[in-house]
Amino acid sequence: MVAWKTDCVTRRLLQLVLLHTAWEMGSGQLHYSVPEESQHGTFVGRVAQDLGLEVGELVPRMFRMVSKGRGDYFEVNVQNGILFVNSRIDREELCGRNADCAIHLEVIVDKPLRVFHVEVEIRDINDNAPLFSASEQILSIAEVITAPGTRFPLEGASDADMGTNALLTYKLRPNEYFVVEQQTADQRNKPLAIILKKPLDREETPVHHLLLTATDGGKPELTGTVQLLINVLDANDNPPVFNQSVYKVSLLENAANGTLVIKLSATDLDAGMNKEISYSFSNHVPLHFQNVFRINSNTGEIQVNGRVDFEAVNVFDLHIVAEDKGTLPLSGHCQVVIEVLDMNDNVPEVAISSVSVPVPEDALLGTVVALISVSDRDSGANGQVSSSLWPPGLPFKLMSTFKNYYSLVVAETLDRERVEEYGVIVIAKDQGEPSLSTSSSLVVPISDVNDNAPTFAQPTYTVFVKENNPPGAHIFTVSASDPDVAENSLVSYWLDEKPWPLSSYISVHSESGKLYALQPLDYEELKLLEFQVNAKDAGLPSLCGNVTVQVFVVDENDNAPAVSALADDAATILVVPLAAGHMVGKIHALDADSGYNAWLRYELHEATSSSLWRVGLHSGEISTTRTVDEAEGSSSQRLLVLVKDHGKPPLSATATLSVSLVTSSQALKTDARLPRTGDSSKPLVDNANINIYLIIAICSVSSLFVLVIILYVALRCQCQDKKAMVYGPGTATLVCASEVGSWSYSNRHSHILAGVSGEAGAKSDLMVFSPNVPASAENGKQLDLLCATVSN
Structure with a gap:
């Protein structure tokens, strides 16, 4: 059983x-x-x-x-x-x-x-002893007027343990003036204080040294001590008093700076300066608490001064001192307990890993670019996270592989020439109220293939270079662009010498595209160089582009006038009397330059009788200024004629003419010597008829000029939107001689070397007219030049 x-x-x-x-x-x-x-x-x-x-x-x-x-x-x-x-x-x-x-x-x-x-x-076990924040606390108490039973708050000890292990009791070393206030079970949050048993007498004991011991409730008990230094003060009889000893308030975390937490008010029964109160934090308030809150010393308002974070500190215990402004100030104390209320303040976190970049522009759809994970420290709805991409229109998308795990994949065809790289922003948003979100950015570069040839900004460049340039002078720079990258965009340059050999005139730097004149250019021999510059990238296979460059040589005043002929063979012998205006002879000179630099003027520089002879300013004709009678016969005159061009600076030459005046009974002989600068004397040839040709040429050119002006204005109106020619170093200058304009004449050989087509020009007379209107510059380089060529 x-x-x-x-x-x-x-x-x-x-x-x-x-x-x-x-x-x-x-x-x-x-x-x-x-x-x-x-x-x-x-x-x-x-x-x-x-x-x-x-x-x-x-x-x-x-x-x-x-x-x-x-x-x-x-x-x-x-x-x-x-x-x-x-x-x-x-x-x-x-x-x-x-x-x-x-x-x-x-x-x-x-x-x-x-x-x-x-x-x-x-x-928990009792492994932490009570601990005071400082080894010594100092109090100042007025003598006599401080009544027995007055409380003096102290900063209590802290114990890191919990429960009964952190339950503290305090004991003060026995003395006749002070006793520690014993706290009951329902007063554990009440500030620690000592109570005055009888009035103090500064004359008897100015300073009291007390030992305060804190004992926890653990087994075995642990203790901590602090020295109390009591300074006995004379004067003031009423300290400021708060209407409460402990204030409790609630505050939402993340409150904005300046938010009012509480306004404290203490009263003082004294009058005058002893009644005015200043508020401050106690010395026992931790520094990081004072960084979060501030107190207005005049109004007692406690405001938010920093970040209030529930996760960092959820309760702030602030000890406030109200001190009057008496000669011997007294103070009152209170405690402000601020409870922080939690909010949804943890934003989601985004982590991007296994980034595979750059992505080829021919990548297949679905190619994985990166792995992305999202998380949120919150729970419930606050921890539920949704993810998206920004900005819209990206050729990528997020594919969910597991809870809160995604793959960033290619969703559309890529084109590096359209977009080199994409800035992808992954946005994670939780479901809290209010909702919080965060983002993480990722740069996705697109790799290149060589599918673009080098291109120039315009198909033709026109460059003006002054003649007599130093050998190796930089005259222009061509530049081709290639939208590819790396070696696919590395451009090299070379001259196309198939039509004409240009290596003795022009060279191009293979990397920079700078064009150099290898020898001085002479306008009198060469007017135009036209050639092609090729550009090639370094891709595999390489691609090429080209541009045409026209180099116009601009004339400079580098040739002095040359006296070529006189009306008589040697000496001029005149039979007097002579009428006024009688032409003795005509000096003819030429200038190898062109334009304004070849326009000549004649001046009578020196003569035996300055009042007898004159020379035509532009014709070179020498004639008498007055009637010569037989009384002035049987004399010889030397005339020095100065021939100058209109260049800057002007160049000149001289011609000497000997004139013999004889009576009718004497033979007429004339000896004329016309030396040119740097040359020996040569016999001059009569060119009296050249004036007629010159006048006919001037009239013809003037008529042609009017026609050219009309055509130019018409073309100008039609080409306003066209790009201006680009000029390199040695920009051509306008020739001006009067308010209306100027013309110049040059009889010489002209040569043109073209890299595309054309032959050396035949002998011609070049007529150039430039109106006296300031040249308008487009981008600082545009120049308008009108030219008309009349065949000789």
Whole structure:
């Protein structure tokens, strides 16, 4: 009978155990507890047995335990399934002042996959002694007028432990003046204070040294001490008094700077300066608290001055001092407890990894560019995150691969020439109220293929270069652009010498595109060089482009006039009398230059009788200025004629003419010598008829000029939107001689070397007219030049 009852009890207990185990497995969570500071190997619980797992299955089923971000404080012996302490646990370091402190573990087994949750509570032990913030606290108390029973708040000690281990009691070294105020169980938040037992007498004891001891409620007890220095003051009899000793307020975290938290008010029964009160934080308020809040010394308003973060500090304990402005100031104290209310202030986090860039512009659709994960420390709706890409229209999209894990893939065809790189912004947004979001940027460069040839800004460049340039002078720079990158955009230049050999005239720098004149250019021999410059990139295969360059040589005044003929053969012998205006002869000179530089003028520089002879300014005709009679005969005159051009600076030559005046009975002989600058004297040839030709040429050119002006204006109106020619170093200058304009004449050989077509020009007379209107510059380089050529 007894055996039967024993068997029933055993079965009943077994049923209860199985029921408890099934309930634990159904709930999916185990709960253990262990004291802090436990040594390595301390037994915590039989995890495998409590979860209903066989010890022999732990290794085959890949039994493992994962701690949720709290370190490796615990470990499981897979040989026996026992959970033990693996490393030192400091509850105060782990959980701070939180009443509940637990470590959450996940136990995972495979085949089949199951996840169990284990919670280990960390129990507090009395391992922290009470601690005062300073070794000494100083109080100033007025003598006599301070009534017995007056409270003087002190900063209490702090104990990092919890519960009874942090329950502090205070004891003051016995003395006849002060006693510590004992706090009851419902006054634990009341500030610590000492109470005056009888009035102080400064003359008897000016300073009191007291020892305050704080004892916690742990086993064994731990203590901390602080020295109290009481300075006894004369004067003031009424300290400021707050209407409350403790103020409690609530404040939303992330409150804006300047937000009013509370306005304190203290009263003082004194009058005058002793009644005026200044508010401040106590010296015992931590510095980082003072960085979050500020107090107005005049009004007592406490305002937000920094970031209020619930996750950092959820309760602020501020001790406030109200001090009057008496000669010996007195102060009152109060405590402001600010409770911070939590909000949805944790933004989602975005992590981008495994970035595969650059992406080829011919990448296939679906190519993976990067892996992206998002997370949020909040829970519930605040922790639910949705992801998107910005800006719209990107050729990429997000593909979900797992919860909160995505792949950034190519969704459209890429073109590097249209867009070199994309700035992709991944936006993660939670579902909280209000919703919070964050973003992370990613630059996706597109790699290049060589599909663009070098191109020039315009098909033809026109360059003006002054003659007599120094050898190797830089005259112009051509530049081709290639939208490709790297070696595909490296451009080199060379001259196309197939039509004409140009290596003796022009060279181009293969890298910079700078054009150099290899020898001085002579306008009298060469007017135009026209050639092609080719540009080639360094891609595989390489692509080419070309541009035509026209180099016009601009004339300079580098040739002096040359006297070529006189009307008589040698000497001029005249028979007097002569009438006024009688022409003795005509000097003819030529200038190898052109335009204004070849326009000549004649001056009578020196003569034996300055009143007898004159020379035509532009014709060179020498004639008498008055009537010569026989009384002035039988004399010889030397005339020095100066021939000057209109260049800047002008160049000149001289001609000497000997004139003999004889009477009618004498033979007439004339000796004329016309030396040119740098040459020996030569006989001059009569060219009297050249004036007629010159006048006819001038009239013809003037008529042609009017026609050219009309055509020019018409073409100018039609070509306003066309690009102006670009001029290099040595820009051509306008020739001007009067308010209306000028013309010049040159009889010489002209040569043109063209790289495309054309032959050397025949001998011609060049007529150039330039109106006296300031040249308009477009981009500082445009120049209008009108030319008309009349064949000789």
